Amino acid sequence: MRFRRSGGIVAGMQCENTIGVELRGAAKTYRSSGAVVNAVRGIDVSIKRGETVALLGPNGAGKSTTIDMLLGLIAPDSGSVSLLGGPPKQAVARGMVAAMLQAGALMRDVKVRELIAMIAALHPHPLEVDEALDLAGLADIADRRTHKLSGGQAQRVRFAVTLVPDPALLVLDEPTVGMDVEGRRSFWRSVRDFAARGKTIIFATHYLEEADAYADRAILMSHGRVVADGPTSEIKARVGTRTIRATLPGADLTDLASLPGVTAADRRGDAIVLICTDSDAAIRALLNAHPNARDLEIASAGLEDAFIELTGNASDTTAAGERQEALV
Amino acid sequence: MRSLAYTRFELVRTFRNRRLLAFSLGFPLILFFLIAAPNRNQHNFNGSGISIPLYYMVGLVAFGAMSALISSGARIATERTDGWTRQLRITPLTTSAYFRAKVVTGYAMAAATIAVLYASGIALGVSLGAYRWLEMTGLILVALVPFAALGILLGHLLTADSIGPAVGGLVSLLALVSGTWFPLGSHGFLHDIAQFLPSYWLVRASHVSIGGHAWTAGGWIVVAAWTVVLVIVARFAYQRDTARV
Numbered sequence: 001m002r003f004r005r006s007g008g009i010v011a012g013m014q015c016e017n018t019i020g021v022e023l024r025g026a027a028k029t030y031r032s033s034g035a036v037v038n039a040v041r042g043i044d045v046s047i048k049r050g051e052t053v054a055l056l057g058p059n060g061a062g063k064s065t066t067i068d069m070l071l072g073l074i075a076p077d078s079g080s081v082s083l084l085g086g087p088p089k090q091a092v093a094r095g096m097v098a099a100m101l102q103a104g105a106l107m108r109d110v111k112v113r114e115l116i117a118m119i120a121a122l123h124p125h126p127l128e129v130d131e132a133l134d135l136a137g138l139a140d141i142a143d144r145r146t147h148k149l150s151g152g153q154a155q156r157v158r159f160a161v162t163l164v165p166d167p168a169l170l171v172l173d174e175p176t177v178g179m180d181v182e183g184r185r186s187f188w189r190s191v192r193d194f195a196a197r198g199k200t201i202i203f204a205t206h207y208l209e210e211a212d213a214y215a216d217r218a219i220l221m222s223h224g225r226v227v228a229d230g231p232t233s234e235i236k237a238r239v240g241t242r243t244i245r246a247t248l249p250g251a252d253l254t255d256l257a258s259l260p261g262v263t264a265a266d267r268r269g270d271a272i273v274l275i276c277t278d279s280d281a282a283i284r285a286l287l288n289a290h291p292n293a294r295d296l297e298i299a300s301a302g303l304e305d306a307f308i309e310l311t312g313n314a315s316d317t318t319a320a321g322e323r324q325e326a327l328v
Numbered sequence: 329m330r331s332l333a334y335t336r337f338e339l340v341r342t343f344r345n346r347r348l349l350a351f352s353l354g355f356p357l358i359l360f361f362l363i364a365a366p367n368r369n370q371h372n373f374n375g376s377g378i379s380i381p382l383y384y385m386v387g388l389v390a391f392g393a394m395s396a397l398i399s400s401g402a403r404i405a406t407e408r409t410d411g412w413t414r415q416l417r418i419t420p421l422t423t424s425a426y427f428r429a430k431v432v433t434g435y436a437m438a439a440a441t442i443a444v445l446y447a448s449g450i451a452l453g454v455s456l457g458a459y460r461w462l463e464m465t466g467l468i469l470v471a472l473v474p475f476a477a478l479g480i481l482l483g484h485l486l487t488a489d490s491i492g493p494a495v496g497g498l499v500s501l502l503a504l505v506s507g508t509w510f511p512l513g514s515h516g517f518l519h520d521i522a523q524f525l526p527s528y529w530l531v532r533a534s535h536v537s538i539g540g541h542a543w544t545a546g547g548w549i550v551v552a553a554w555t556v557v558l559v560i561v562a563r564f565a566y567q568r569d570t571a572r573v
Contacts, residue, residue: 071418095420105410109341121333122419161415 020169020200021047021070025079027224028065039065041224042079047202049084049168052195054211054232055204057221063204064102066221067173070202071099084168091169095123098162099171106146106157113142116160123165135190136160152183159187163194170194172203176210188214211235242279242300244286246293248272259285271295334421335429342400342433352399352437353444356392360384360448368452374511377538382456385449386534387508389468392445393438394475394527395499400434401479402491408569409488423566430483431476438472456537464536467543471530471551477558484565502527526554 027042040062047053055063068074069081072088083091091097107115116133120126133139136159141149146157155178162170172191176184192214195201205211211218211232218235220228228235249270256265261278262285272293276282279298286293342348367380376383407413416426442465446454456464486494503509505518506527512519522528529551535542 073414073417092418093420097418099415099418101411101414101418103411105407105412107337107341107412109344110337114337114340118333118337119419122421124420165419 018048019046019082020049020051020084021045021202022082023066023070023076023079024081026066026069026076026081027078028069028074028076038224040069040076043221043224043226045219045226045229047200049200050198051217052201052215053203054215054218055202055221056206056208056211056218056235057204058206060223061221062224063221064173065224067099067101067171067202067204071097071171095125095165096168097171098165098167098169100158100162100173100175102173102177106149106154108145108147110146111143112138112146112149112157112160115146115157116142116164119161120164125166126164127166129164132160132164135163135194137186137190151178152180155179155183156187159190163190167199169200169202172201174204174206176205176207184210242276242298244274244276244279244283245271245295245297245299246274246286246290247295248290248293251290255289256286259289261285334425335432338429338433339436342437349440352392352396353440356388356441357444357448359391360388360445361452364449364452374513376511378534379454379537381449381452382454382534382537383511385445385452385454386464386468387503387531389442389445390471390506390527390530390533391499391503391508392441393468393472394502394530395495396437396441397431397434397472397475398479398482398495398499399491400430400437401476402482402486402495404430404480404483405486405491406488408483427480430480434476434479435469435472438469442468460536464533464542467533467536468530471526471533474526474551474554474558477555477562481558481562481565484562484569507531524550526551 023043023045025042025044026040027038028040030037030039043062043066045066055066057063065074069076070083070088072081072083072092081088084096088097110118113129113133116138117129120129120132126132127135130139133142136156138153138156138160141153144153146154149157155175159175162172170191175191176187179187188210191201191203203210203215215232217230218228218232219226220235245268247270251267251272253265253267253272256262256272256274259274259282261276261280261282262274263277264275266273266275274282274286283296283298364381364384370380372378373380373383404413413426446461482491482494482498502525505522506512506525507522508527508531512522512528523546529543529547532547533542
C-alpha cells in the first residue's frame with residue numbers, strides 16, 4: 001500500500017504540522033589544525049511545510065553546514081534544530097526526509113533500477129520504483145550499471161534516490177553543479193512537479209537565477225549568518241543589482257548612498273562603488289551631483305559580486321578572516 | 329525485512345564483481361595447488377601428524393577467509409570517502425543493519441573460499457570423517473568473528489587509498505606469524521606470540537584430524553578476548569567518526 005502526503009493536512013494536526021523546518025540559534029564551529037572556523041554563527045530559520053526555499057550564498061557562507069545540521073548529519077554546538085515536528089534523526093528514521101548531497105557517490109556493480117529499488121525497500125512508504133525512474137528521466141537507462149553512466153545521468157540517478165522515498169522534505173545541496181543547460185532545465189522541471197505534490201523543498205545554490213526561477217523564498221547567507229530572508233523578488237532587488245564604479249576622489253559616501261536608486265556606497269582608493277537597485281536613476285543623479293566623476297563603469301552584479309560589494313569581503317578570504325577573529 | 333534489503337543488495341553487488349571474485353577465490357586456490365600438489369603424498373608434515381594437503385587447505389582457507397572478512401568491513405572506508413555512508417545516514421537504515429550487511433557479505437565470501445578449497449583439498453586426497461569436517465568448519469567460522477570486527481574498525485580508521493596496502497600487509501603478516509605457510513613448531517619466539525593471535529587458532533583448526541580437541545581452552549579465550557576488544561574499539565572508532573564527519 002502506498003501512502004502519499006499531499007497538500008491537504010488532516011485537521012487538528014495542523015498546528016504541529018505546519019512547520020517543516022526550524023533552526024533556532026543553531027551554531028557550528030570547526031577546529032582543524034589550530035584554526036577555528038565559525039561555519040554557522042547562530043541562525044534562526046523557520047520554513048513552513050510546502051514551501052520551496054533557496055539557500056543562497058557564496059562558497060564558505062555556511063550553506064552545507066546548515067544542511068548537515070538540519071539533516072542531523074552533524075549536531076549543532078548550540079541552538080536547536082527541528083524537522084517536521086521532531087528531532088532530525090526521528091524524521092530520518094521515519095523516512096520523511098531525503099537529500100541530494102554534494103558529491104555523493106553511487107555504488108558500483110549495480111543496475112540503476114536495483115539501486116533505486118534498494119532505497120525504496122529501506123523506506124516505509126516509497127513511490128513505485130518505475131514512477132521514481134520516470135520522474136527523474138531514467139526510464140531508458142534503468143538497466144545500466146551505475147558506474148557506466150555519464151556525469152549528468154549519474155546526477156539524475158542521485159535525484160531518483162531522493163525521490164523514491166516519497167519524502168515530505170527534499171533537500172538539495174547544489175544539485176545542478178556539473179549539469180548542462182538542458183540538464184538543468186529538465187532537472188528543475190522535475191523538482192517543480194515534485195513540489196506540486198505539497199512537498200517542502202530546500203535547495204542550496206550560488207546561482208541567483210535558480211533561486212529566482214524556482215523558489216518562493218530565498219535565505220541569503222554570508223559568513224555563517226543569515227543576512228536576508230524573504231520572497232525571492234525582494235532578495236533579487238537587494239542583490240540582483242548593478243554596480244556603478246567611478247573615479248571620484250574625496251566624495252562623501254553618505255551623500256552617495258542617499259542618491260536615488262542607490263542602496264550602498266563604498267570606496268576603493270580614488271574609486272567609488274555604488275550598489276544600485278535602479279542604475280539608470282542612479283547614474284543620472286550621480287552625474288548631476290558630481291559632474292567630475294569619470295571612468296564610469298556599470299556592471300550587473302552576480303550574487304558573488306554583490307556579496308563582495310556588500311560585505312567588502314570576498315568569499316575566499318573568509319577563512320583567513322575567521323582565523324584573525326579567532327586570535328582576538 | 330528492510331535490513332535484509334540492504335544485505336541482499338551488498339551480496340548481489342559483491343558477487344557480481346568478477347575481478348573481486350577472481351582474486352579473492354583464485355589467489356588462495358593457485359597457492360594451494362602450487363604448494364600442496366607436489367607434496368600430496370606427505371602425510372606427516374614436519375612430524376605434526378597432519379598431511380600437507382590438509383595443512384595447506386586450512387592454512388589457505390585461513391588466509392582467504394580472513395582476507396574476505398577484513399576487506400568487507402574495510403570497504404566502509406571507501407564508502408565513507410565516496411559519501412555513500414552519508415547518503416545512507418539519511419535513510420531509515422540503521423547502523424547495525426549496515427554493519428550486518430558487511431559481516432554477512434564477508435562471511436559469504438569466506439564460505440565461497442572454504443567451499444572452493446575444501447573441494448580442492450578433497451581432490452588432492454584430504455579425507456576426514458563427516459564429524460571432523462563439521463568440527464573444523466565450525467572452528468574456522470568462530471575464529472573469523474574477531475576479523476569481522478577488525479574489518480569494521482579498519483573501515484573507520486583508514487582512508488580509501490590506504491585500505492589496499494593496509495589490509496594486504498596485515499593479512500600477510502598475520503598469515504605468516506600464524507603458521508599459514510609453515511608449521512610454527514611447539515616452542516620458540518614465533519610460537520609464543522602466535523598463541524595470542526586469533527589467526528593462529530584459525531590455522532590450528534586443521535588439528536581436528538589428529539584426534540582430541542584442536543583448540544585448547546586458551547584458544548577459545550584468545551578468540552573471545554579479541555572479539556570483545558575489537559568490537560569495543562570498532563564501536564568507539566565508529567562513534568568518533570560519525571561525530572566528526
